[in-house]
Amino acid sequence: MLDYLVSIALTAGIYAIFALGLNLQWGYAGLLNFGHVAFMAMGAYVTVLLSMNGVPLLLAVLAGMILAGAAGAFLGMATLRLREDYLAIVTIGFSEILRFVLLNWSTLTRGSFGLFGYPRPFQDLVGIRDYNLFLAGLVLAVLLLVYILLETLARSPWGRVLKSIRDDEAVAISLGKNAFSYKVQALALGSAIAALSGSLLAFYLQYINPNNFQPIETFYAWIIVIMGGSGNNRGTILGALILWGFFSTTRFMEGYLSFSPTASSGARMVLIGLILIGLMMFRPQGLLGRKEELSIGR
């Protein structure tokens, strides 16, 4: 039972961090990032590859975050002067290109064989038996830090400018705010946070492979953000908990049903889809979102 709770805490915690990055971009700045998984993959691969070559883990994690942040900023600078949907197309394209590069650059990444046997934080100190429990604690501590960081920013004048851009960019500009720069900042910061979640995911899985970073991962983050309520950090964390709680309890029940594994994973996605549709019909603002924010009409 403890193992079960620890595994939920790990996946939900990691995906909560991942989705908090997206919530900053979509919930606060209104940016359509459909390639969020790319930045998670960058975090995982940069951390693993550097640490395998002797770079201290903390530096390796930071390097992944910086690289992902720079990539996010670059994509933003290339597309944000265009209409908002261009960012969506370019980011989804970027995430697939990155996955294929990881699959095919086998001298560096060992392609679809994946990477394993890489260092994990404090693995010698903690020992393998309690490692997941320790890692769950680490993930929750990182989640708390990221949450505090994002809440502080959301309540600051910086967050106010982001929200104004989401609501009406022309107003922000007319009041002297450099909307373009803020959007690039939000993209970079959100991408760096995704990279951090990628490093943690690599520590948890002990084995990474380009196919861990399929586009569906991006849409898990979207489900989490929408379910919890866009623009609400606490809602995002709750959304992650519900999504992974749902995935693991349904996996639990597989034993009682005579579904094949592929059929049951398909059935899970169908169920999640139905839940989302139901939520949009009866609680479109998400679980913790504010109704007033939606009903305010133009």
Added chain:
Amino acid sequence: MADEVLSAISICKGFGGILALDHCSIRVKEGAIVGLIGPNGAGKSTLFDVISGFLTPDGGSIVFSGREILGLPAYKIARLGLVRTFQIPRSLMRMTVLENMMLGAQGQAGERLCNPLIRRHKVMAQETEIREKAEEILEFFDLQRMRDEYAGSLSGGQKKMLEMARALMADPRLLLLDEPFAGVNPALADRLIEQIRILKEKGLSIIIIEHAIPYVLALSDELYVLNKGAVLASGRPDAVISDRRVFEAYLGEGA
């Protein structure tokens, strides 16, 4: 001229085959209120868009406070003290009235990404100052009761007031008001006239686009009439308004 806060000279702007502005020129003296009228489609709002940097003109020159601003991005023009409002009120619907107001303040240290984290005290102190100023201005516009409401829940007239109040948070030197009286009920409009006069006494220069001629006449030191993208007449309001050409522009020739 030294006492001109703005001179936009010979502005041209075409959209496809249509010349929205055709060598249009307008000058604003320091501390003056300039009225801008003309039939629908005359180019008034386009002129605002060009002056505030939201549109790039095809030709001309715009000097604000002795500095050429043509080609500057809109947000930089706003920072120089040239602030515009919009014809259709653009409130930030999902932010409260107070948040809308506080956004308008310039030079906020907390708007830089790192400052809310590493210079908390400075940011908090500035927030307190800005909040006080916002509440003062809200009081001036009789909106203080609404301060914690979402801006999206205000009435049309209140949105107009909020938009003007928010622009004032930026301490502008020149304010461009696009139809400030549209949707404002007559009782409120009288109050708005008083408020605009007070702003003028404080030294603010204002250009007002407005269809309600009596309000424009009550406020303007100088009146410009635009028609088909060009200045049809300009000068003292009472002289301009009795100009036969102006009459014809509104009602058609031979009227």
